[in-house]
Every structure is written in C-alpha cells, then in structure tokens.
Amino acid sequence: MARDSGIWQNSFIFISVDFNFSLRPKIKRQQLQQRQGTKTGKKKKMHSFGYRANALLTFAVTILALMCAIASLSDNLNTPSPSAQIEILNINWFQKQPHGNDEVSLTLNITADLQSLFTWNTKQLFIFVAAEYETPKNALNQVSLWDAIIPAKEFAKFSIHTSNKYRFIDQGHNLRGKEFNLTLHWHVMPKTGKMFANKIVMSGYHLPEDYR
Amino acid sequence: MIVSSALIIWKGLMCITGSESPVVVVLSESMEPGFQRGDILFLQMSKDPIRTGEIVVFNIQGRDIPIVHRVIEVHEQRQSGEVRILTKGDNNDVDDRMLYAQGQFWLKQEHIMGRAVGFLPYVGWATIIMTEKPIIKYILIGALGLLVITSKD
Numbered sequence: 001m002a003r004d005s006g007i008w009q010n011s012f013i014f015i016s017v018d019f020n021f022s023l024r025p026k027i028k029r030q031q032l033q034q035r036q037g038t039k040t041g042k043k044k045k046m047h048s049f050g051y052r053a054n055a056l057l058t059f060a061v062t063i064l065a066l067m068c069a070i071a072s073l074s075d076n077l078n079t080p081s082p083s084a085q086i087e088i089l090n091i092n093w094f095q096k097q098p099h100g101n102d103e104v105s106l107t108l109n110i111t112a113d114l115q116s117l118f119t120w121n122t123k124q125l126f127i128f129v130a131a132e133y134e135t136p137k138n139a140l141n142q143v144s145l146w147d148a149i150i151p152a153k154e155f156a157k158f159s160i161h162t163s164n165k166y167r168f169i170d171q172g173h174n175l176r177g178k179e180f181n182l183t184l185h186w187h188v189m190p191k192t193g194k195m196f197a198n199k200i201v202m203s204g205y206h207l208p209e210d211y212r
Numbered sequence: 213m214i215v216s217s218a219l220i221i222w223k224g225l226m227c228i229t230g231s232e233s234p235v236v237v238v239l240s241e242s243m244e245p246g247f248q249r250g251d252i253l254f255l256q257m258s259k260d261p262i263r264t265g266e267i268v269v270f271n272i273q274g275r276d277i278p279i280v281h282r283v284i285e286v287h288e289q290r291q292s293g294e295v296r297i298l299t300k301g302d303n304n305d306v307d308d309r310m311l312y313a314q315g316q317f318w319l320k321q322e323h324i325m326g327r328a329v330g331f332l333p334y335v336g337w338a339t340i341i342m343t344e345k346p347i348i349k350y351i352l353i354g355a356l357g358l359l360v361i362t363s364k365d
Binding site for chain 2: 068138147151185
C-alpha cells in the first residue's frame with residue numbers, strides 16, 4: 001500500500017539526512033531541517049486502493065438501503081379502496097369425519113376489486129378467504145378456505161367460482177347450524193420494504209342444521 | 213467500516229424488534245413467487261396473538277433451520293388463550309403437517325420466532341453462498357484477517 005511504501009521512504013530519508021548531518025557543516029543544518037520538514041512532516045498522503053474501495057462500497061450500500069426505505073415509505077401515500085363480495089352458492093356436503101371432527105365442503109362465488117391496492121412498489125398481492133367462527137371450546141377459529149396470488153393490477157378485479165381449496169374442518173363437531181363470518185384478507189408483498197395486510201369482514205353466513 | 217456498521221445495525225435491530233434473530237434469509241422456494249431464495253425478511257415478535265395470513269418463522273424440534281410459511285388455520289382456546297396454528301407454504305400444495313415433529317399436529321405460539329414484516333430482495337445470497345460453500349467463508353475471513361494485520365490504521 002502507498003502508506004507502507006511511504007514509511008520505507010521516510011526511513012530512507014531519515015537515514016540519508018542523518019548521514020548528511022554528520023558530514024555537512026552546521027550552517028546548512030537549518031536548510032536541511034526545512035527540507036526535512038516538507039519531505040516528511042507535510043508529505044501529502046494518497047488513500048490506498050483498498051481504503052477507497054471500502055469507502056465506495058459502504059457509501060453505495062448506504063445509498064441503496066436509503067432508496068429501499070424511501071420506496072417502502074412511498075407505499076404509505078397510497079390510499080386504497082378495495083371492495084369484495086362473497087356468496088355461498090352451494091353446500092356440497094357436510095359430514096362428521098371418522099375421528100369426530102365436522103367437515104364441510106362449499107362452493108363460493110368471490111367477486112372483488114383490489115386494483116387500488118397496487119403501487120409501483122408492489123410485487124404481488126396474496127389474498128385468501130377465511131371462515132371465522134367461535135365454538136364453546138374455542139374463542140376464535142380461523143380456517144383458510146381459498147387463496148390466490150395476484151401478480152399484477154390487471155388481475156386484481158375478478159369474479160371467481162370455486163369450491164374450497166382447503167378443507168374446512170372443525171376441532172370437534174360444532175358446525176351444525178353455525179353462524180360464521182367470511183373474511184377476505186389481502187397481503188401486499190412489496191418489491192422491497194414493509195408488507196401491509198388488511199381484510200374485509202362479511203358476516204351473516206350459516207351452515208345447515210343437519211349433516212348432508 | 214462496513215463490517216462494524218453491519219454489526220451495529222444487527223444489534224440495533226435485535227433491540228428494536230424484540231426478537232432473537234431479527235433477520236432471516238429465505239432458503240427454500242416454498243414461498244414463491246413472493247419470496248425467492250436469497251431474500252431477507254425482517255421479523256418482529258409482539259405479544260399479539262397469531263392470526264391467519266401472517267407469515268411466520270418457526271423452528272421444528274429436530275430441525276435446525278427455521279421455516280418461513282404462512283398461517284392458514286388458527287384455533288384459539290377459550291379457557292387457556294392458547295392458540296393452535298397450522299401453516300403452509302404459498303408454493304406448496306399441502307399444509308405443513310408433514311414437516312412437524314412426530315405426533316405434532318399444530319404449532320403453538322411459543323414455536324413461532326417472529327412475524328415477517330418487511331423484506332429485501334437478493335441481499336441474503338451472501339449468506340447462502342457462505343453456508344453452502346464454506347470455502348468462500350474461509351477465504352473471506354482469511355482476507356479480512358490479512359487486511360487487519362497489514363493495515364497501518
């Protein structure tokens with residue numbers, strides 16, 4: 001490194017100046033000291049390559065982190081206004097499993113407009129529909145019935161006809177005549193930064209009184 | 213410069229988020245296309261109960277690497293307030309019961325290390341490379357050591 005060679009140069013100069021001291025007369029000592037001063041004390045130091053690379057890298061990483069933070073903060077400026085409706089078209093079947101847990105299969109019609117949730121910093125929207133209900137044993141049960149990934153704004157306005165992707169199984173046999181909410185949740189997954197999540201709760205759905 | 217500031221940020225994050233490991237690297241493709249291998253996730257652990265849809269990081273007994281998946285079922289018991297959680301990776305077809313320990317059907321709040329609240333793409337690749345090809349880790353440490361010895365700071 002330049003600093004290394006500088007030290008060697010300095011020692012070389014010291015040695016040569018020392019040599020001169022012993023041989024030259026005293027009158028010229030002041031002049032020699034002045035020269036010594038400019039060569040050693042006030043020598044202009046250049047930063048080494050390693051030092052500069054290190055400083056550049058740190059600066060670049062800091063700026064990148066700052067840009068990611070600003071991108072994430074810009075998501076807060078967006079005021080979304082999503083809307084959704086879910087309709088139960090049919091209860092396909094409703095049975096008690098061999099282990100004693102209730103299970104129900106539904107066909108749903110899910111209509112939603114989630115276009116306002118997309119910003120320039122959004123990579124995708126993860127949405128899912130969950131059934132929420134309570135039972136004597138459990139204060140809250142949330143069972144996810146269906147989910148989807150919306151990769152872009154064009155796909156965010158949709159209407160889909162589907163049976164439940166995941167099994168709706170209770171911990172127990174409490175589902176007969178049960179009243180439950182259907183919630184549409186969405187998770188905004190950004191290109192970088194903070195993730196947001198929210199939901200719309202739709203209530204007033206019932207399960208039939210008897211098994212079918 | 214860069215190493216010391218990284219260390220300060222790490223320790224600071226540990227204090228702010230209240231979690232023992234505030235940053236994790238995504239190692240598998242089970243959450244694609246949302247999270248790719250090499251992304252890092254910022255975690256936070258609060259006392260709020262876990263609810264469906266949250267992306268959580270948890271450890272299974274007998275496995276050392278933490279798993280990052282989404283919660284798809286929550287059953288909260290009335291008496292004890294205890295929650296039973298079922299998770300699934302977005303890109304997987306089945307839920308995680310196969311991954312849990314023998315005889316374990318649900319996760320509990322204590323198994324969860326944190327919730328993912330933020331995300332940075334690609335930054336975790338350095339960690340993945342160093343774990344999968346440890347020779348690179350040794351080369352880096354050797355080079356850093358050499359730098360420390362030979363610099364005249």
